[in-house]
Amino acid sequence: MGYSESFVEKMNEIVTDIRDGEKDFDIRVVAGFDEACSACPHKGETLCSGNVKSNDKVMGLDRRTIDHLGLKAGGVYKKSYLVALTAEKVEPDDLDQICAGCSWLEYGVCKEGIASLREG
Ligand code: SF4
Numbered sequence: 025m026g027y028s029e030s031f032v033e034k035m036n037e038i039v040t041d042i043r044d045g046e047k048d049f050d051i052r053v054v055a056g057f058d059e060a061c062s063a064c065p066h067k068g069e070t071l072c073s074g075n076v077k078s079n080d081k082v083m084g085l086d087r088r089t090i091d092h093l094g095l096k097a098g099g100v101y102k103k104s105y106l107v108a109l110t111a112e113k114v115e116p117d118d119l120d121q122i123c124a125g126c127s128w129l130e131y132g133v134c135k136e137g138i139a140s141l142r143e144g
Pocket residue numbers: 085119122123126127128129134
């Protein structure tokens with residue numbers, strides 16, 4: 025859906041590790057560039073440069089996610105803790121507020137993913 029090959033590859037790598045129940049590792053939670061951004065062609069020097077509003081949009085997504093989960097930006101947490109916390113604290117309809125402005129929201133796949141995570 026318009027993503028570059030390198031970005032899709034990086035996202036697959038990240039998602040595979042997160043879904044692997046045998047693997048646990050530290051994750052640094054950030055408001056700003058993350059590992060996925062490292063493979064994005066729109067990554068600028070200091071800001072997301074997808075379009076004029078991109079940086080504000082992604083910073084809003086990051087901040088609302090961090091606030092909703094009660095995390096600290098810059099904090100390091102185990103993957104297993106973050107997955108369990110998400111299952112406990114995020115309901116599918118919370119994404120309407122947390123993910124406001126994301127073009128994926130209307131497809132419903134993320135709400136389905138949260139519902140499925142909460143069902144175990
Ligand atoms: S709608 Fe999905 S892709 Fe968009 S910010 Fe939320 S979880 Fe991420």
